[in-house]
Amino acid sequence: MWRALAFLALLAIAAFGAVWIADRPGTVTIVWNGYEVATSLAIALVGVLVVAIVVGFIWAIVRGIITLPENLVRGSRERRRAKGFTALSRGMVAVGSGDPLAARRHAGDAERLLGSEPLALLLKAQAAQISGDREAAERAFQRMANDPETRVLGLRGLFVEARRREDEPAARAYATEAARLAPSVTWANEAVLEAQCADGDWSGALETVERRASLGLIEKATARRQRAVLLTGSAQLLEAGEPDAATDRALKAVKLAPELVxxxxxxxxLLTRRGDLRKGAKIVEAAWKANPHPDLAKVYLSLRTGDSVRDRLARAETLAKLSSWHPEARLALAQAAYEARAFGQAREALQPLLADRPTVRACLMMARIEEAEHGAGSGRAREWLARAAHAPRDPLWIADGIASETWAPVSPISGRLDAFVWKAPTELLAGPAAPHAEDEAEGAPRRDPVAIAPAHVPAPEPARAPGPNPAPAPTPAPAAGAAPMPTPTSMPQGPLPTAQAEGKSSEAKPSDTKPSDTKPVAGKPADAKPSTPEAGWVPGKPGDGPIAAGSAIPVVLPAPRPDDPGASPEEAEAKARRFG
Known part of the structure; x- marks a missing residue:
């Protein structure tokens, strides 16, 4: 729009000038070297314009010839740079997708085309990292650290590599240098704070937190919480040796975070030891309202050393009212009532906690109450102790998967500040059910795979007519010269399942065993052969006498599955040789 208006304005000015010159005619005379040229003003202006255009063209040609080598070099450089950034872009994509071969190839192209470009060095370092070449990565990061423009980035890479090879002094030195060069770098400040907390340098850690808060790296609420945690850690360290300094820091921490247990x-x-019971009770009550905790209850119940158990019970009731009968308050009240021998009140306090999955502390508290009332060996006490072995665990201080009964300002695993949280540990999943669990739960008889029967017992009676409990089918008469079939005595009482009994009745037949395969045994005719389940005995029926000395013991194999085609004649013969 504006360009069109400007063009129209210039065109109007040119037309106005042409009209003005045409209205004022004149003559232009040029005398040079004895020659005189006379022409009108308009033609002279046109001639001057043409000469200017020709001179311009000539100058452009001459200038192009002069600057041709420089232009060729510049074009080549720009093409290489374009190819280098293309390789750099593809290398970054390869690094992000986890392709080490493509990342190394593109990193080499980028370094060859771009030279010491910071992004090319970064790509080379990252390609070496995903390829597992730590030495090459450190060399690339060291080159970046030597360049003033990429020094902080190189220090970050060296810091990460030092952490990977577990070189804490070197990692700490890199982080400290980066924090000095760039105070607003988040990772360097966090690493320095972590190192100061690990060394117990609470004063230096407080300065680091205040600097981060002043730079706006963390929120004000987070800064107050971290300062309170650091002051609490310092007070915890000084409590035994310097109680006055510990009290001062603990009070500052309470002022910053009243809910910090x-x-x-x-x-x-510490205030209780000093004798300031009212202030100590006020601080504990304020923290108890925000986060009921057994350590707070312990401190509150023992404010005065010489108090009776009734006084402690009264303070426990106060805690219960302050927290609206929180479970921790009920446990503290039950403990105080137990110490006061008020077992009924202790049971009443614990009753709501026993309705749905009581925790270990609740079960142990009930066991102590039962032992105090009915003796250490009472059945109820043993029952509660058994329930405590499988009850859910009570809350603990947990940080990075580590459970502890005592609080610490930093995590022992990651070194993170204010990592411990009061919560219940994660429950483990139940293991797989035991074999035959469903059968045993329903009262089904246990299936023994092998039944051993004695020899030389009278033959069983013929089968009776079927009644309410049908008996086995009548058995065929034994062959001539065959010994009577013994009745098993090792099987449990009761009939086997129908499928198993049917399988056993059809497993072995007289035709499966050859007379020549039978081995004579002392006390038995030479032509006798072992009987089969079809001879008339029923598994599960008690025997009629003891096993005779030197008698053969037949074995009944387990019933085959319904989809089992059965044993081949060779397998049956082998079984007969093995067990007959």
Whole structure:
């Protein structure tokens, strides 16, 4: 729009000038070297314009010839740079997708085309990292650290590599240098804070937190919480040797974070030792309202050393009212009532906790109450102890998967500040059910795979007519010269399942065993052969006498599955040789 208006304005000015010159005619005379040229003003202006255009063209040609080598070099450089950035882009994509071969190839192209470009060095370092070449990665990061423009980035890479090879002094040195060069770098400040907490340098850690808060790297609420945690850790360290300094820091921590349980516990304990019971009780009550905790209850119940058990019970009731009968308050009240021998009140306090999956502390508390009332060996006490072995665990201080009964300002695994959280540990999943669990639960008889029967017992009676409990089918008469079939005595009482009994009745036949395969045994005719389940005995029926000395013991194999085609004649013969 504006360009069109400008063009029209210039065109109007040119037309106005042409009209003005045409209205004022004149003559232009040029005398040079004895020659005189006379022409009108308009033609002279046109001639001047043409000469200017020709001179311009000539100058452009001459200038192009002069600058041709430089232009060729510049074009080549730009093409290489374009190819280098293309390789750099593809290399970054390869690094992000986890392709080490493509990343190394594109990193080499980028370094060859771009030279010491910071992004090319970064790509080379990242390609070496995903390829597992730590030495090449460190060399690339060291080159970046030597360049003032990429020094902080190189220090970050060297810091990561030092952490991977577990070189904490080197990692700490890189982080400290990066924090000095760029105070607003988040990772360097966090690493420095972590190192100061690991060394117990609480004063230096406080300065780091205040610097981060002043730079706006963390929120004000987070900064207050971290300062309170650091002051609590310092007070915890000084509590035994310097109680006055520990009290001062604990009170500062309580002022910054009244809900911080460890700070309230230390402040209440130290104020109690100093004799300031009212202030200590006020601090503990404020923390108890926000986070009921057994350590707070312990400090609150023992504010005065010489109090009776009734006084402790009264303070436990106060805690219960302050927290609207929180489970921790009920446990504290039950403990105080137990110590006061008020077992009925202790049971009443624990009753709501026993309705649905009581925890280990609740079960152990009930076991102590039962032992106090009915003796250590009472059945109820043993029952509660058994329930405690499988009850859900009570809350603990947990940080990075580590459960602890005591609080700490930093995690022992990651070194993270304010990592411990009061919560219940994760319950383990139940293991697989035991074999035959469903059958045993329903009362089904156990299936023994092998039944051993004695020899030389009278033949069984003929089968009776079927009644309410049908008996086995009548058995055919034994062959001439065959010994009577013994009745098993090792099987449990009761009939086997129908499928198993049917399988056993059809497993072995007289035709499966050859007379020549039978081995004579002392006390038995030489032509006798072992009987089969079809001879008339029923598994599960008690025997009529003891096993005779030197008698053969037949074995009944387990019933085959319904989809089992049965044993071949060779397998049956082998079984007869093995067990007959």
């Amino acid at each position: 460890p700070a309230a516990v230390i402040a209440g304990r």
